[in-house]
Amino acid sequence: MVLKIKSISKNFGGISALTDVSFSIEEGEIFGLIGPNGAGKTTMFNMITNLFPPSSGEITFAGEIITGIKPHLITEKGICRTFQNIRLFPQMSALENVMVGGHSRSKSGVFSSVIRTKAQRNEEARLRGSAIELLELVGLSDGIGTEAENLSYGQQRRLEIARALASKPKLLLLDEPAAGMNETETDDLFDLIKKVQARGITVLIIEHDMPLVMKLCDRILVLNFGKKLAEGTPKDIQNNKAVIEAYLGSEEDEQSA
Numbered sequence: 001m002v003l004k005i006k007s008i009s010k011n012f013g014g015i016s017a018l019t020d021v022s023f024s025i026e027e028g029e030i031f032g033l034i035g036p037n038g039a040g041k042t043t044m045f046n047m048i049t050n051l052f053p054p055s056s057g058e059i060t061f062a063g064e065i066i067t068g069i070k071p072h073l074i075t076e077k078g079i080c081r082t083f084q085n086i087r088l089f090p091q092m093s094a095l096e097n098v099m100v101g102g103h104s105r106s107k108s109g110v111f112s113s114v115i116r117t118k119a120q121r122n123e124e125a126r127l128r129g130s131a132i133e134l135l136e137l138v139g140l141s142d143g144i145g146t147e148a149e150n151l152s153y154g155q156q157r158r159l160e161i162a163r164a165l166a167s168k169p170k171l172l173l174l175d176e177p178a179a180g181m182n183e184t185e186t187d188d189l190f191d192l193i194k195k196v197q198a199r200g201i202t203v204l205i206i207e208h209d210m211p212l213v214m215k216l217c218d219r220i221l222v223l224n225f226g227k228k229l230a231e232g233t234p235k236d237i238q239n240n241k242a243v244i245e246a247y248l249g250s251e252e253d254e255q256s257a
């Protein structure tokens, strides 16, 4: 087991964003986190990366309790995420964006950043080489020197994944990676996430694109109003009455809004 979420609750003032949610993810799985808008999915990512601490509960990663430890230490331990809204450095090239992601793993300290030692030059060459390899993996070999803002939307999303991979995660958290993508871009994303899994990286994905979730994920957890509604294989989830009702309910709400 790579990640264990035990009885996590999170309150924001009077709002219970998560109530007593527990689940575990096995090493090498692609695990889906789904649920209607406001169900608590992003809050769960924020708990795992400790952007905010949970109100109660415990999170264990690779056998170690990580609840409450600093976000940068969580990255160092091997958890990395992308965000719902793209957070690239728009005027930096694709290559530079990925190299920045690799710096959390870089061994060179403050002193050696001032005085460029041979060791630091070697380190930079290593970061560069691994960034180029990651850009190839995500299908951006042609855009290495292009500023992030001049890449297409689908390319920017893939660049974000390359940047997250640069920190060499064991667990990659993807927050709605297919949002705003067309069908071809979504197909490319499917292939990319499968390639990430083939590298031995565990993936936890929040996604609203149900056909993608159903063909991509090994197991799925459904949240509704901050509570666990169901957990199982894509087939279990598709046939679960409570899940179908939760989704139909949210569609009706949207239509009447």
Ligand SMILES: Nc1ncnc2c1ncn2[C@@H]1O[C@H](COP(=O)(O)OP(=O)(O)OP(=O)(O)O)[C@@H](O)[C@H]1O
Binding pocket: 012, 015, 016, 017, 035, 036, 037, 038, 039, 040, 041, 042, 043, 044
């Ligand atoms: N920082 C915050 N402060 C106050 N309330 C918050 C905060 N973050 C989330 N919430 C509330 O917690 C609940 C869960 O929100 P969350 O963003 O986790 O849902 P979600 O499932 O990711 O939704 P979506 O699919 O729309 O992104 C919502 O009621 C939201 O308004």
